[in-house]
Amino acid sequence: MSKVPVAVLGATGNIGQRFVSLLQDHPTFEIAALASSERKVGGSLKAFWRLDDVPLAPHVASMELQPLDLGVLRKHDVVAAFSGLPSEIAGDIEMDAARVGVRVFSNASAHRMDPDVPLLVPEVNPNHLRLVERQPAFREGGFVVTNPNCSITGLALPLKPLVDSLDLTDVHVATYQALSGAGYPGVPSLDITANVIPFIEGEEEKMRREAKKILGSLSDGILPSPIDVWANCARVAVRDGHLEAVSIPLKDEIPAGEIAHLLSSFRGEAQVQQLPTAPNQPVIVRAEANRPQPLLDLMAGEPARARGMAATIGRIRVVERVVRFFVLSHNTIRGGAGGSVLNAEFAHRRGYLD
Numbered sequence: 001m002s003k004v005p006v007a008v009l010g011a012t013g014n015i016g017q018r019f020v021s022l023l024q025d026h027p028t029f030e031i032a033a034l035a036s037s038e039r040k041v042g043g044s045l046k047a048f049w050r051l052d053d054v055p056l057a058p059h060v061a062s063m064e065l066q067p068l069d070l071g072v073l074r075k076h077d078v079v080a081a082f083s084g085l086p087s088e089i090a091g092d093i094e095m096d097a098a099r100v101g102v103r104v105f106s107n108a109s110a111h112r113m114d115p116d117v118p119l120l121v122p123e124v125n126p127n128h129l130r131l132v133e134r135q136p137a138f139r140e141g142g143f144v145v146t147n148p149n150c151s152i153t154g155l156a157l158p159l160k161p162l163v164d165s166l167d168l169t170d171v172h173v174a175t176y177q178a179l180s181g182a183g184y185p186g187v188p189s190l191d192i193t194a195n196v197i198p199f200i201e202g203e204e205e206k207m208r209r210e211a212k213k214i215l216g217s218l219s220d221g222i223l224p225s226p227i228d229v230w231a232n233c234a235r236v237a238v239r240d241g242h243l244e245a246v247s248i249p250l251k252d253e254i255p256a257g258e259i260a261h262l263l264s265s266f267r268g269e270a271q272v273q274q275l276p277t278a279p280n281q282p283v284i285v286r287a288e289a290n291r292p293q294p295l296l297d298l299m300a301g302e303p304a305r306a307r308g309m310a311a312t313i314g315r316i317r318v319v320e321r322v323v324r325f326f327v328l329s330h331n332t333i334r335g336g337a338g339g340s341v342l343n344a345e346f347a348h349r350r351g352y353l354d
């Protein structure tokens with residue numbers, strides 16, 4: 001069976017390069033076009049490649065960077081587009097592409113809160129995918145699916161089994177967010193070297209708003225979850241990986257071992273369907289007192305294609321009916337490109353790319 005031709009929009013960026021690394025040898029998708037800003041059109045991705053852990057495949061390295069334009073998508077018979085565009089650019093082009101029948105899987109925030117756009121994490125809210133059928137573009141076969149902000153994606157994975165089993169109302173979280181979360185070139189080195197910046201514009205509000213949609217229930221649209229996520233977000237001098245310190249008040253005293261079991265035994269639809277980029281175990285619990293750490297646990301997830309797709313939990317404690325733990329997830333893989341690729345694999349399995 002031939003593979004599905006796809007484009008990467010914003011291919012030279014942090015998320016775009018992760019898209020390319022995950023798609024260049026994908027079993028279902030094949031890269032048909034790479035788009036960048038006008039500044040780099042006509043060049044090759046090889047000149048801008050920054051992922052020293054993943055070699056760029058020769059057939060992709062030799063592709064010419066294309067302008068961000070519907071004509072390029074048509075010319076290459078693109079069925080699905082993966083967007084790593086800045087939000088202010090993504091808004092129009094993603095909808096325009098959907099209107100001409102392209103299935104768009106986006107990392108940008110532009111459409112995340114649109115009522116008929118899924119904010120999808122296949123392990124958490126797989127039934128939200130059906131929202132695409134309400135989008136006007138769906139008449140042409142196109143649609144937009146978004147994945148959540150990188151800091152809430154890593155938290156949504158452990159929250160799902162806890163929310164399903166326990167009576168929770170409030171989640172308190174302090175984040176230690178990596179530099180790559182700010183795009184390329186990101187935070188000026190003089191601002192972040194030997195420093196922590198206790199402010200990431202809009203992040204705390206996004207975490208609260210997006211958690212309500214992801215954990216919400218689907219009826220006539222999404223009914224927001226009553227759960228409130230109260231975040232304090234900070235940027236730290238780490239290259240990749242968002243670490244988060246989580247505190248959740250419980251109604252009843254529950255042993256830490258029981259929480260650990262709920263988390264490590266959690267499996268979602270992505271695991272049931274054995275999607276290529278789904279980690280066998282989406283939430284990994286570590287027993288060591290000093291884990292998870294970005295340097296050691298960033299690439300958690302098996303099989304090889306799912307490296308960086310699992311969230312790692314550590315230091316689970318329950319004291320006076322408050323459970324506390326740390327969670328680490330890869331912001332440009334699980335919280336970025338890998339999340340979108342998993343969404344596309346799920347949509348493909350459900351027949352939405354036919």
Ligand SMILES: NC(=O)c1ccc[n+]([C@@H]2O[C@H](COP(=O)([O-])OP(=O)(O)OC[C@H]3O[C@@H](n4cnc5c(N)ncnc54)[C@H](OP(=O)(O)O)[C@@H]3O)[C@@H](O)[C@H]2O)c1
Pocket residue numbers: 009010011012013014015016035036037038039040068083084085086087089107108109148149150180181182183184185331332335336
């Ligand atoms: N980084 C993360 O951890 C993360 C996680 C989740 C979601 N996101 C979201 O994902 C998106 C991309 O983030 P990023 O970190 O990859 O940003 P980035 O490194 O700044 O990359 C942005 C990409 O968009 C392209 N671009 C910029 N302006 C353009 C224009 N006018 N026309 C066409 N292309 C243009 C850039 O091309 P040039 O290289 O040619 O400038 C580059 O390929 C953002 O919406 C971000 O909020 C990021």
